[in-house]
Structures are given as C-alpha cells and as structure tokens.
Amino acid sequence: MTPATAADAATRPGYLRDGALLTVEDLHCSFKTPSGRVSAVRGVSFDVLPGETLGLVGESGCGKTTTGRAILRLPAAQSGTVTFRGDDMSTYSRRQMLAARRRLQMIFQDPLSSFNPRRKVVDIVGEGLDIQGVRRAERRERISTALHQVGMSVELVGDRRAHEFSGGQCQRISIARALALGPELIVCDEPVASLDVSVQARVLNVLQDIRENNDLSLVFVSHDLAVVKVMSDRIAVMHRGRIVEIGDADAVYANPSHPYTRRLLDAVPVIAESERRVTLPAVSDDDEWRTVDRELVEVASGHFAAIGEVVSENVKASS
Numbered sequence: 001m002t003p004a005t006a007a008d009a010a011t012r013p014g015y016l017r018d019g020a021l022l023t024v025e026d027l028h029c030s031f032k033t034p035s036g037r038v039s040a041v042r043g044v045s046f047d048v049l050p051g052e053t054l055g056l057v058g059e060s061g062c063g064k065t066t067t068g069r070a071i072l073r074l075p076a077a078q079s080g081t082v083t084f085r086g087d088d089m090s091t092y093s094r095r096q097m098l099a100a101r102r103r104l105q106m107i108f109q110d111p112l113s114s115f116n117p118r119r120k121v122v123d124i125v126g127e128g129l130d131i132q133g134v135r136r137a138e139r140r141e142r143i144s145t146a147l148h149q150v151g152m153s154v155e156l157v158g159d160r161r162a163h164e165f166s167g168g169q170c171q172r173i174s175i176a177r178a179l180a181l182g183p184e185l186i187v188c189d190e191p192v193a194s195l196d197v198s199v200q201a202r203v204l205n206v207l208q209d210i211r212e213n214n215d216l217s218l219v220f221v222s223h224d225l226a227v228v229k230v231m232s233d234r235i236a237v238m239h240r241g242r243i244v245e246i247g248d249a250d251a252v253y254a255n256p257s258h259p260y261t262r263r264l265l266d267a268v269p270v271i272a273e274s275e276r277r278v279t280l281p282a283v284s285d286d287d288e289w290r291t292v293d294r295e296l297v298e299v300a301s302g303h304f305a306a307i308g309e310v311v312s313e314n315v316k317a318s319s
C-alpha cells in the first residue's frame with residue numbers, strides 16, 4: 001500500500017510494507033468500565049504479507065487479544081484503519097464485513113467457549129458456510145476437506161458431539177471451522193494456551209501444516225515468545241497497548257532492541273540442535289505417531305523435563 005499523500009507518508013511507520021495482505025494502522029481501542037475508560041490499544045500499526053505469520057507477543061493485559069479482535073471488528077476499534085487486500089475495512093457495512101469473513105477468520109483460546117459443545121461436529125465446522133449460504137454439496141465437500149486438513153475424518157467424527165472430544169481435538173475442530181471458508185488470513189488468539197502440555201505441540205503442528213498447505217497468513221497471538229518464535233516469520237512485541245519492537249523473528253530473537261523484549265527472552269529455554277527431533281504419541285484414534293520439532297514441544301510446554309520423560313517412555317513402549 002502506498003501512502004496517499006505526503007502527510008500520510010510522514011506519519012506512516014516505515015516498517016509497513018507495500019504488497020501486504022493486511023495492514024493495521026494507528027489502531028486505538030478502549031473500553032468503558034465502572035471506574036472509567038481503559039485504554040487497551042494505543043496506536044498499534046503492523047502488516048502481514050501473503051503467506052506470512054506475524055506473531056503478536058506480550059504479557060497478559062498488554063492488548064494483544066483486543067488488537068486481534070479489532071481486525072475482525074469484534075468489536076471495532078475506536079480509531080485507526082484495517083486494510084485488507086487494499087480495502088479499508090473500517091468503513092465496511094455489516095453486510096460487507098460478513099462477506100469479508102470468508103477471507104478473514106479467527107480461532108479463539110478456548111474452543112468450547114466459541115461453539116456449542118452439544119452440536120454435531122459437522123454442524124460446528126459448517127457454521128460459517130451456513131451463514132454464507134453455501135450450497136449443500138459444496139458444504140459437505142468443504143467440511144470433509146477441512147476436517148481432513150486437521151487430521152480428522154468426517155466419517156468418523158462428523159456425527160459425534162463436540163463434548164465427546166478432548167481439548168486438543170476441539171481446538172482442531174475449531175481450526176477446521178475456520179478453514180472451511182477458505183480464508184486467506186486467520187487470527188489465532190492464544191490457540192494452545194488452554195491445552196495440556198503434550199497436546200499443544202500437536203495443535204501448533206496442525207497450524208503450521210495448514211498454513212503451508214493453504215498459503216495462509218496468520219496473526220498469531222500469544223504471551224509466550226518461544227511459541228511465537230517457532231510459529232512466526234515476523235514478531236511484534238506489545239507492551240502496555242503499544243508495539244515496542246517489530247521485525248524478522250530471528251533478528252528480534254538474536255538481537256532484541258527493546259529492554260522489554262530482552263526481559264521476555266530471558267524466560268525462554270534454549271535447546272541443542274542435536275536434540276531437536278522427537279516422536280510424539282498419538283492423542284486420539286485417528287492420529288498417528290508423529291515426529292515433531294522438539295522445540296515445539298518444549299516451548300509449548302515450558303516444562304521440558306516433564307515432556308522429555310513422557311516422550312522417552314512412549315518411545316520405549318513402542319520399541
């Protein structure tokens with residue numbers, strides 16, 4: 001996106017790039033509370049290229065979730081612009097916003113709070129398709145493909161109710177629901193934070209696979225810099241409603257410029273290259289044993305010793 005005027009060019013942060021799929025500029029969000037207005041997001045700007053993952057990281061309460069939700073107007077920001085494929089969505093009507101949901105989706109931290117656990121899996125995954133008025137045959141096909149992409153079979157799980165599944169499986173169902181519409185970008189809000197340690201890596205793997213296979217862009221929100229680093233091409237570090245540092249994930253990791261980023265990094269464990277690949281057990285009947293990046297397991301858990309024990313036990317049991 002090119003600035004329209006000289007004044008725009010002067011105020012536009014230099015790190016925003018031409019050709020971005022999503023551009024967020026000078027976003028401000030606040031909430032009315034009994035004790036006054038809380039300013040949650042204070043002038044946040046970033047962009048995401050096609051196929052790129054931007055990690056949005058920072059401590060609890062710094063405004064990550066509010067930023068992620070504002071992209072989809074859940075709720076809308078007080079001011080600022082969100083541009084998708086060159087279109088300023090801040091000016092969209094409800095109808096236009098509904099249509100945009102085909103291209104922009106969101107995955108929430110707790111899957112069970114984002115769908116009715118008593119519904120059948122096919123109906124949960126088909127929710128967005130129903131809202132968009134997708135025809136029956138195409139609906140069936142899309143649900144089947146989306147479930148397949150998260151490692152589930154519509155024949156095996158389609159007619160079962162969501163409450164019959166584990167937390168990790170429910171998160172995979174919610175990923176399938178987002179995928180069914182064929183989005184170009186998904187905002188993932190702490191997608192593994194509510195999951196058991198051993199399941200987190202599997203869900204992160206599913207996200208990486210679908211991202212690669214669908215050439216998807218992700219905005220990946222997490223309080224855990226290590227998880228974000230594994231998932232992201234680029235990282236934006238948020239502190240008290242502002243982005244204090246943004247850049248290439250490896251560069252931010254190797255050479256953080258902000259003291260707050262350095263503080264976050266100090267909490268991240270380091271893993272030797274030789275110990276990187278491990279095999280994880282299946283977590284459900286339709287899963288297979290799978291070799292994953294140990295860093296994913298480790299950073300997802302933050303408790304490497306515990307995971308190491310589980311992994312070696314399972315490796316032993318299988319040999």
Ligand SMILES: Nc1ncnc2c1ncn2[C@@H]1O[C@H](COP(=O)(O)OP(=O)(O)OP(=O)(O)O)[C@@H](O)[C@H]1O
Binds near residue numbers: 033038061064
């Ligand atoms: N609906 C709301 N009403 C009032 N205040 C809110 C609301 N949502 C968020 N806030 C406040 O806005 C600030 C940013 O919250 P937000 O949830 O975006 O942060 P976060 O970085 O995602 O933290 P967490 O990971 O804990 O959710 C916090 O001070 C929070 O208390």
